[in-house]
Amino acid sequence: MIKKRITFGDAPLAIEDITSLAQGETLATLSKTEEFNQKIKAGVDYLQALLAKEGEIYGVTTGYGDSCTVGVPLNRVHELPINLMRFHGCGLGDIFSEEESAAILAARLASLTQGYSGVTPELLALLVTLLNKRVLPIIPQEGSVGASGDLTPLSYIAAVLMGEREVWYQGQRLSTVDVFRQLDIESIRLQPKEGLAIMNGTAVMTALACLAYSRAAYLAKLTTRITAMMSIALKGNPYHFAEGLFSVKPHQGQNQIAAWLRADLDVVDQYNTEKRLQDRYSLRCAPHVIGVLQDALPWFRQFIETELNSANDNPIIDGVNQKIYHGGHFYGGHIAFAMDSMKQAVANLADLVDRQIALIMDTKFNQGLPANLSAATSSHAMINHGLKAVQIGASAWTAEALKLTMPASVFSRSTECHNQDKVSMGTIAARDCLRVLQLTEQVAAAGLLAVRQAIGIRQHQKSGDCTLTSHVQDMYDLLVEDIAFIVEDRPLESDLRSLTKAIQQQKWSLYGA
Numbered sequence: 001m002i003k004k005r006i007t008f009g010d011a012p013l014a015i016e017d018i019t020s021l022a023q024g025e026t027l028a029t030l031s032k033t034e035e036f037n038q039k040i041k042a043g044v045d046y047l048q049a050l051l052a053k054e055g056e057i058y059g060v061t062t063g064y065g066d067s068c069t070v071g072v073p074l075n076r077v078h079e080l081p082i083n084l085m086r087f088h089g090c091g092l093g094d095i096f097s098e099e100e101s102a103a104i105l106a107a108r109l110a111s112l113t114q115g116y117s118g119v120t121p122e123l124l125a126l127l128v129t130l131l132n133k134r135v136l137p138i139i140p141q142e143g144s145v146g147a148s149g150d151l152t153p154l155s156y157i158a159a160v161l162m163g164e165r166e167v168w169y170q171g172q173r174l175s176t177v178d179v180f181r182q183l184d185i186e187s188i189r190l191q192p193k194e195g196l197a198i199m200n201g202t203a204v205m206t207a208l209a210c211l212a213y214s215r216a217a218y219l220a221k222l223t224t225r226i227t228a229m230m231s232i233a234l235k236g237n238p239y240h241f242a243e244g245l246f247s248v249k250p251h252q253g254q255n256q257i258a259a260w261l262r263a264d265l266d267v268v269d270q271y272n273t274e275k276r277l278q279d280r281y282s283l284r285c286a287p288h289v290i291g292v293l294q295d296a297l298p299w300f301r302q303f304i305e306t307e308l309n310s311a312n313d314n315p316i317i318d319g320v321n322q323k324i325y326h327g328g329h330f331y332g333g334h335i336a337f338a339m340d341s342m343k344q345a346v347a348n349l350a351d352l353v354d355r356q357i358a359l360i361m362d363t364k365f366n367q368g369l370p371a372n373l374s375a376a377t378s379s380h381a382m383i384n385h386g387l388k389a390v391q392i393g394a395s396a397w398t399a400e401a402l403k404l405t406m407p408a409s410v411f412s413r414s415t416e417c418h419n420q421d422k423v424s425m426g427t428i429a430a431r432d433c434l435r436v437l438q439l440t441e442q443v444a445a446a447g448l449l450a451v452r453q454a455i456g457i458r459q460h461q462k463s464g465d466c467t468l469t470s471h472v473q474d475m476y477d478l479l480v481e482d483i484a485f486i487v488e489d490r491p492l493e494s495d496l497r498s499l500t501k502a503i504q505q506q507k508w509s510l511y512g513a
């Protein structure tokens, strides 16, 4: 199969370009335009000219960070990036997955191809080769304060470019030298500015934010579908989602959620006096809860894509206009804020679905469904506990997700002799956000298990009013294919794991996407 190519250096990239590269669905390529090549060349030439004149360039003829007052003589400038990469080789914690590592490579390439980092075409080409051949740096997750860029984790990319440390290759953790030898890839000697250019930026947090965005957007849709199925199984009131009602509170995303619920449910404006007049908030206010995330998605996208398509390096080298700027573009405040906000909005979805599950298990609220949704009958009924433990699990995952919503960006620490005295902690925020997404996906899996079981029971009960609209019927049929109806108690771990995986693979097409 011929894979589509994503071009770096032409038009701005979208989040989806990074996620498809991360998953290996597309390949990377560099712009072939004259303008791009000129820009890259101008940066390299300008740096060389400056060096020849012995001009002072931060991080090229000086030490790093607070050590910028230490001069580096010309005969030592080539060793400086090697030391930079080496002393930052102190990352700890879990290793980023292959997908995450590929996203990080792609995000760094997106910044360097803006043409303001003074890197050589050889360096850009090697990054493309690594991405396309899926030779992906082993990068430990911990050790970045997110505002000298992601220095420590990105040092693992710099090391691999120089043929050092380790890579993921075909699912295995191998030494870079061995894989380069096997694939005939040549390492490079980093030019004086290139160590900083690779490391002094926000690529780790930005890549993680791209991956988080698509999962959050899917969860907004999925929890809407779960709400619709919960409402049906709980004999809820669809008129809580009426168009007229929502027209008077016009948040766009919230209205979108209500419209999706209307498409899933037969909504009549007239209320039904046989039913409880108003449902509990986890049903009635679902558009208001999910709508917060839905309304925030456009600005998350704007923050993430602007960062992705920026030169988040220091110093900035404008070779075309022969200018060099010293600043702080490695500061990841926008991504930090987006990730801290996203994790809050997503954790609220976990809480919403957890409350819905609590309602549907409990005979005080579930309108005639059996306790714990156990379908066991007669002599076995008393020893069966159905989804009781799944509900306890969902509450545990929810509590863990809610606990992680503490913003990371407010925990700035002054570091590095008070040079980096205000930092973003954006990478911690992004890692928290991914963990919150995982936990919320697990809660959604429990929610799917519950609605599949509850609707199954309703259909056995033949209580008459469990008709499903066509979208919901299609989804229910797919769930029935994957998840067997639970009659006698059975371990549900594998069902929950496969549902969580299906959510992450965005298995169900929801609301026209």
Ligand SMILES: N[C@@H](Cc1ccc(O)cc1)C(=O)O
Pocket: 064, 065, 066, 147, 148, 149, 151, 200, 314, 315, 330, 416
């Ligand atoms: N980010 C710093 C550079 C730096 C690099 C490595 C360090 O260990 C510390 C600081 C700057 O551009 O000012």
